[in-house]
Amino acid sequence: MRRTKMNNSYPTALDHDGNSIWKFLVSELKPKGKILTPFNIISIPVMVLGLVLIIIRFWKGIGSITNLSQEIPWGLWIGFDVVTGVAFAGGAYVLTFMVYILNMRKYHSIVRVTVLNGFLAYVFYAGALLLDLGRPWHVINPIIGNGFGTSSVLFLVAWHFLLYMIAELIEFSPAVAEWLGARKAHKILSGMTIAAVIFGITLSTLHQSGLGALYLMAKDKIHPLWYSEFIPVMFFVSSIFAGLSMVIFEGSITHKVFSRQISEKNHHAQQVIIHGLSKICAGAMFAYFFLQMLVFIHGQHWNLLNTPMGYWYLLEMLGFVLLPMILFLVSYRTKNITMIKVAAIITMLGVILNRLNVTVIGFRWDMAIRYVPSWMEFAVTLAVIFTEIWIFRWVINRMPVLRDSPSWANNNK
Amino acid sequence: MGLNRRGFFKLLGITGMTLAIGKETIASSGSKRGVEFYGVLYDAARCKGCRGCEFDCAEAHGLKEPLPTKNIKSIRTTDETCNTVVNTCKTSKGDVHVKRQCMHCNEPACVAACLTQAMHKTTMGPVTWDGDKCMGCRYCMVSCPFDIPKFEFHSANPKIQKCDMCFERLKTGESPACAFNCPYEALLYGKRKNLIREAHRRIYEKPELYVDQIYGEHDAGGTGWLYLSPVPIEELGLNTTLQQSSYPALTKGFLYSVPTIFVLLPAFLTGIFQALKSTHPYEEDEDE
Numbered sequence: 001m002r003r004t005k006m007n008n009s010y011p012t013a014l015d016h017d018g019n020s021i022w023k024f025l026v027s028e029l030k031p032k033g034k035i036l037t038p039f040n041i042i043s044i045p046v047m048v049l050g051l052v053l054i055i056i057r058f059w060k061g062i063g064s065i066t067n068l069s070q071e072i073p074w075g076l077w078i079g080f081d082v083v084t085g086v087a088f089a090g091g092a093y094v095l096t097f098m099v100y101i102l103n104m105r106k107y108h109s110i111v112r113v114t115v116l117n118g119f120l121a122y123v124f125y126a127g128a129l130l131l132d133l134g135r136p137w138h139v140i141n142p143i144i145g146n147g148f149g150t151s152s153v154l155f156l157v158a159w160h161f162l163l164y165m166i167a168e169l170i171e172f173s174p175a176v177a178e179w180l181g182a183r184k185a186h187k188i189l190s191g192m193t194i195a196a197v198i199f200g201i202t203l204s205t206l207h208q209s210g211l212g213a214l215y216l217m218a219k220d221k222i223h224p225l226w227y228s229e230f231i232p233v234m235f236f237v238s239s240i241f242a243g244l245s246m247v248i249f250e251g252s253i254t255h256k257v258f259s260r261q262i263s264e265k266n267h268h269a270q271q272v273i274i275h276g277l278s279k280i281c282a283g284a285m286f287a288y289f290f291l292q293m294l295v296f297i298h299g300q301h302w303n304l305l306n307t308p309m310g311y312w313y314l315l316e317m318l319g320f321v322l323l324p325m326i327l328f329l330v331s332y333r334t335k336n337i338t339m340i341k342v343a344a345i346i347t348m349l350g351v352i353l354n355r356l357n358v359t360v361i362g363f364r365w366d367m368a369i370r371y372v373p374s375w376m377e378f379a380v381t382l383a384v385i386f387t388e389i390w391i392f393r394w395v396i397n398r399m400p401v402l403r404d405s406p407s408w409a410n411n412n413k
Numbered sequence: 414m415g416l417n418r419r420g421f422f423k424l425l426g427i428t429g430m431t432l433a434i435g436k437e438t439i440a441s442s443g444s445k446r447g448v449e450f451y452g453v454l455y456d457a458a459r460c461k462g463c464r465g466c467e468f469d470c471a472e473a474h475g476l477k478e479p480l481p482t483k484n485i486k487s488i489r490t491t492d493e494t495c496n497t498v499v500n501t502c503k504t505s506k507g508d509v510h511v512k513r514q515c516m517h518c519n520e521p522a523c524v525a526a527c528l529t530q531a532m533h534k535t536t537m538g539p540v541t542w543d544g545d546k547c548m549g550c551r552y553c554m555v556s557c558p559f560d561i562p563k564f565e566f567h568s569a570n571p572k573i574q575k576c577d578m579c580f581e582r583l584k585t586g587e588s589p590a591c592a593f594n595c596p597y598e599a600l601l602y603g604k605r606k607n608l609i610r611e612a613h614r615r616i617y618e619k620p621e622l623y624v625d626q627i628y629g630e631h632d633a634g635g636t637g638w639l640y641l642s643p644v645p646i647e648e649l650g651l652n653t654t655l656q657q658s659s660y661p662a663l664t665k666g667f668l669y670s671v672p673t674i675f676v677l678l679p680a681f682l683t684g685i686f687q688a689l690k691s692t693h694p695y696e697e698d699e700d701e
Binding site for chain 2: 058059060061062063064066068069070071073074097100101102103132133134135136138139141142146147148149151152153154155156158194198199201202205206209210213214215216217218219220221229232
């Protein structure tokens with residue numbers, strides 16, 4: 001009974017007989033719920049500030065609000081927004097692989113929200129790339145063929161971002177169809193899911209590693225403890241546990257914030273899911289740690305360990321890979337869900353640390369004048385993240401993402 | 414559970430797409446074997462540091478006039494307002510001057526990095542930049558081992574600035590402005606092969622004047638600009654730790670693996686999916 005009531009409080013287009021679809025869409029654009037929540041009070045000023053900064057950036061150039069220089073052409077916006085953001089979005093391809101390909105049904109209830117998260121992450125964090133492009137009006141060039149730079153890793157990454165966004169949109173589209181009450185479209189779009197999943201996993205494998213491969217040519221610029229020809233493999237493997245840690249982290253937040261939308265059954269399932277994911281994280285992290293050790297030993301960089309950068313490297317490897325790996329393993333054994341969440345947060349910090357070490361901190365580590373992002377770069381980054389959360393909330397409150405699908409959608413198959 | 418018609422077309426579609434996209438991502442190295450590039454031989458033993466080339470370069474490219482020598486206190490690099498600088502280095506043989514500009518690599522990292530082919534290695538040798546293609550991503554700057562491409566960070570319509578070896582002049586049969594105007598013949602424009610021969614001749618004839626090394630002959634896979642020096646190259650502030658093979662070679666392995674993964678992974682995934690499908694909740698979805 002409770003569930004029926006819940007579903008009624010979130011209307012779909014069908015309730016309007018499907019005739020007034022535009023009226024419905026307009027009514028859906030209006031905010032639901034309280035305006036003056038703590039989150040809104042914090043996020044709105046940041047987003048306004050971000051918008052002002054973005055206007056200044058397009059008016060006066062990238063240098064007007066960033067600390068980038070001729071020697072450090074890529075900073076926080078690439079190293080964090082794009083490279084780290086995409087790693088965290090890796091949960092979508094890992095989970096669709098587990099659920100749709102490996103048929104691990106117990107994770108099914110979180111696929112939709114994870115795909116939505118992944119899709120929005122790509123739209124916003126890859127979208128943030130536009131802010132960093134000096135000549136963003138030419139962003140379409142590698143797509144339309146005003147120069148197919150096929151020897152460029154970035155060409156591959158650009159195409160993959162585009163194609164992967166489409167694949168994720170297809171994976172998510174049944175939820176949109178359910179929201180709009182479009183039964184025919186729902187049937188067609190659901191039928192495309194498996195193809196989109198297979199295509200999406202392939203794309204993810206290549207561009208998660210591709211983001212690392214971008215830095216292969218910067219051989220002399222990246223600290224040797226972080227540079228090896230295996231950066232692409234490292235980026236790929238770490239995207240598995242980066243994505244899953246994000247799923248654990250994001251899941252525990254959404255289950256609190258959107259608690260009313262989630263059925264009793266799925267609330268219980270969440271515990272089982274987090275428990276299961278901790279084992280996978282531990283496994284992926286073990287593989288990653290092992291690879292890192294192999295690369296380190298082959299690199300013969302023992303002498304570099306006893307330097308400030310060496311201590312920094314050890315902190316990353318021991319404190320943010322080995323430690324959370326053990327935490328995942330122990331808390332999997334003891335079924336300690338809280339500890340798993342702590343491990344997920346440490347893992348995420350570790351992934352941020354690793355991506356920034358390759359792209360920002362270890363990049364030109366030997367320069368006399370170091371790059372430190374300006375407060376404005378942080379503000380724009382924060383504004384992008386907040387905007388994404390706004391859109392995420394908007395979708396969650398309208399489409400059946402956390403809620404169960406309407407009954408016709410299940411019969412439709 | 415055989416392959417039905419729909420499944421077959423789906424597979425065919427995926428494979429087709431794969432081949433189409435996979436083919437595009439195959440690396441092309443940017444090296445053009447058989448083509449003889451032009452280049453410039455710079456002889457640091459002849460250069461008197463008059464900086465005339467800096468002024469000629471600025472004039473030829475419409476850039477702002479360089480600072481007068483008395484205002485220069487430190488070692489400079491090229492930037493978005495000047496494509497070449499001549500520095501004076503304190504060395505074991507006293508003051509030696511060294512000119513810096515784009516090296517015009519045989520296999521340039523910036524060209525391999527560029528996703529729109531805005532950076533282009535011309536068949537004559539110069540590496541040029543095309544503003545109609547460039548999206549300002551600055552990946553060329555990340556990749557260039559010589560830190561040559563410079564970006565106008567304070568412009569709403571920023572350009573990448575770097576030496577283009579006066580490509581417009583070369584096309585009309587002239588030599589680069591700096592080489593054409595150098596009063597001490599420290600700069601010699603010609604076919605790279607001949608320049609290397611000439612450099613070896615100078616070293617052979619005056620071994621006491623030069624160190625026995627041509628910077629750029631093999632560095633970074635070979636560069637269009639070649640340096641002769643009276644002192645060990647590192648004393649001139651040039652980077653001597655660069656690898657001897659080309660920089661685009663570093664990403665070749667990754668790029669070559671792309672078509673393979675693009676073909677094999679979907680097939681592999683489809684296989685697993687089919688194998689585990691009998692107990693699959695979406696079975697009806699596929700076989701209706």
